[in-house]
Amino acid sequence: MKAGAPEPPAGRPDPAEASDTAHAAGSAAAGRRGGLLLAPMEGLMDATLRDLITRVGGVERCVSEFVRITDTLLPARVFHRMVPELRQGGRTPAGVPVRVQLLGSDAACLADNAALLATLGPEGVDLNFGCPARTVNRHRGGAALLDEPELIGRIVEAVRRAVPAHLPVSAKMRLGLRDDRRARDCAQAIEAAGACELVVHARLQVHGYRPPAYWDRIATLREAVCLPLVANGEIWTVEDARRCRAESGCERLMLGRGAVADPGLARAILAADAGGADAAAETDPVADLTAADLTASQGAGVADAVPGAAVGLPWTQVLGLLEDFWSRTTHSLEPRHRAGRLKQWLQLLRLRHPEAAQAYAELRTEHDSRVIALRLFGHLPTRPSVGPG
Numbered sequence: 001m002k003a004g005a006p007e008p009p010a011g012r013p014d015p016a017e018a019s020d021t022a023h024a025a026g027s028a029a030a031g032r033r034g035g036l037l038l039a040p041m042e043g044l045m046d047a048t049l050r051d052l053i054t055r056v057g058g059v060e061r062c063v064s065e066f067v068r069i070t071d072t073l074l075p076a077r078v079f080h081r082m083v084p085e086l087r088q089g090g091r092t093p094a095g096v097p098v099r100v101q102l103l104g105s106d107a108a109c110l111a112d113n114a115a116l117l118a119t120l121g122p123e124g125v126d127l128n129f130g131c132p133a134r135t136v137n138r139h140r141g142g143a144a145l146l147d148e149p150e151l152i153g154r155i156v157e158a159v160r161r162a163v164p165a166h167l168p169v170s171a172k173m174r175l176g177l178r179d180d181r182r183a184r185d186c187a188q189a190i191e192a193a194g195a196c197e198l199v200v201h202a203r204l205q206v207h208g209y210r211p212p213a214y215w216d217r218i219a220t221l222r223e224a225v226c227l228p229l230v231a232n233g234e235i236w237t238v239e240d241a242r243r244c245r246a247e248s249g250c251e252r253l254m255l256g257r258g259a260v261a262d263p264g265l266a267r268a269i270l271a272a273d274a275g276g277a278d279a280a281a282e283t284d285p286v287a288d289l290t291a292a293d294l295t296a297s298q299g300a301g302v303a304d305a306v307p308g309a310a311v312g313l314p315w316t317q318v319l320g321l322l323e324d325f326w327s328r329t330t331h332s333l334e335p336r337h338r339a340g341r342l343k344q345w346l347q348l349l350r351l352r353h354p355e356a357a358q359a360y361a362e363l364r365t366e367h368d369s370r371v372i373a374l375r376l377f378g379h380l381p382t383r384p385s386v387g388p389g
């Protein structure tokens with residue numbers, strides 16, 4: 001692909017759909033389709049946010065922030081620190097499994113670390129072939145490997161061999177670095193090496209996080225492999241989910257920033273799948289906006305909020321989650337980092353919640369997290385306030 005040049009997708013039955021059906025059957029909500037995964041987002045989707053979002057419902061599985069593997073065997077405490085769910089059977093408090101993501105280019109070292117990780121009880125191991133960060137790519141990590149499908153294959157194979165057969169090993173990739181000419185080779189290498197699932201973030205490395213996402217390109221990849229594919233990128237609304245499924249041919253979706261901006265997004269998609277919220281999707285004003293109207297949280301600035309946008313979770317409930325978030329942040333972060341973390345979430349919430357947009361506008365220059373909390377909540381929350389929803 002020359003970044004966005006059109007190419008007709010071709011369709012054929014998705015073998016993933018068989019497993020989708022099985023997953024959906026076990027899905028908690030009314031979802032007849034299910035298969036909604038929460039994206040790994042380093043520095044954003046930590047255990048606290050995973051807990052809060054999975055409590056809302058609709059998410060079938062999470063992937064942890066990446067654990068960077070260079071040339072050493074990490075001690076177990078590093079995995080426990082980054083993925084505290086490992087101490088709770090590899091699940092969030094709401095019972096949603098968390099797969100642990102590794103990032104690196106040294107197949108042998110990744111395999112050794114995966115073997116250690118396997119003893120800590122994760123739901124599975126995921127491999128990162130999509131991170132666009134220069135610091136990571138410079139050391140041949142993440143998306144930098146998309147020009148080297150043979151190495152990608154060796155990594156997946158080594159990790160697959162290093163962990164017990166019952167433990168799922170999956171991968172996540174972008175379409176390529178500067179073009180998608182080797183996307184098919186990468187996907188085939190991942191499949192041949194024994195991965196059980198591949199998430200495709202439908203952008204190139206050079207796109208960073210700029211919209212749009214090229215969902216139709218995932219459909220062309222489905223021609224080349226049989227392993228279950230999961231579509232990812234720019235899913236902010238129920239309507240986006242519908243279009244992404246239609247264009248990619250994938251039933252299963254991974255939600256990233258959209259689920260942070262609207263913690264009820266997964267639940268709303270499941271409700272729509274069950275037939276309940278189709279009407280809401282039709283009247284959703286956001287549905288008429290292009291993905292470009294909602295800019296990414298990274299790189300380019302964040303777009304203004306969308307007034308009146310229908311959301312999966314009403315603001316009053318989001319505010320409860322925010323209170324909980326604030327309480328936990330207060331316990332886990334140094335005072336000087338707390339305001340930034342609150343504002344980081346508000347910055348995404350404002351894309352879907354006008355109330356968050358207003359709060360963000362008022363508080364963006366405020367650095368005292370206590371002042372921010374007082375203004376947001378009218379008091380200083382001291383303990384978790386919201387139970388499972």
Ligand SMILES: Cc1cc2nc3c(=O)[nH]c(=O)nc-3n(C[C@H](O)[C@H](O)[C@H](O)COP(=O)(O)O)c2cc1C
Binds near residue numbers: 042
């Ligand atoms: C702040 C941030 C951190 C990310 N960290 C990771 C990561 O650790 N591992 C990974 O595979 N992808 C990572 N990603 C990419 C996301 O998982 C996802 O592919 C991307 O955001 C596109 O989905 P979205 O448009 O729904 O957000 C990150 C994205 C963001 C915005």
